[in-house]
Amino acid sequence: MNRSLQVTIASRELYKKLIESCTLEQLNKIPQGFKNNIIWNVGHIVVTQQLLAYKLSGLSMMVTDEMVQKYQKGTAPQGNVSQEEVDAIKNLLFSTITKTQEDLDNGLFQNYYEYTVSTANFTLKNIEDAMQFNNFHEGIHIGVILQLRKFV
Template structure:
């Protein structure tokens, strides 16, 4: 699992670079033909990790209900995000992963509600969820690379 956590930390470093490289206006821009923006994708990967790992394990998540609703699958940006929310997401990118690592090492994940992901991946354990999360984050990085061409 150390490799999976290393991949996740690297992914989050990449997302942080995006947050620091684009203006608030650029993060909020929804280019024509798209239904979301850069900041939505970053918020989405953070929320999705919590749903996949903690939700799947039946444990409380470390993000607010407001953020869960705003960035979960099927949502889309309804209003522009403020700088305060960008800062909150930036902090959560790492605090959620650090807690996940600690919880994993401390044996907090004792059960997992097996299911098939929307993409057809079997998620039978928290290890599956953590590994699948890395794949999911890569998908959204690809989407962001397309978005940036139009910003």
């Protein structure tokens, strides 16, 4: 599992650099032909990791219900995000993974509610599956952000 989390941390470092390379206006811009923006994609990967790892394990998440409602699968930006929210999302990039590592080390992930992901039609059966799929999912959204950057 440590290797999987190392991949997640490397992914999150790239997300951090992508956020820091954009202005607030660029983070919020939805280019023509797209349905979301850069900051939505970053918020989405944070929320998704929490849902896949914690909610499906029956554990409390580090993100609020409001954040889940705003960034979960099937949502789209409903207005501009403030700099304070960008900073909060940026902090969650790493604090969520640090907490996941601690909780793994402490054996908190005992149960898992199987879940079939629509992206790959693959059933997640445990926390290891969830974290491996999460890395795949984060890679998809890095690609989306790289596309978005060309138009903002």
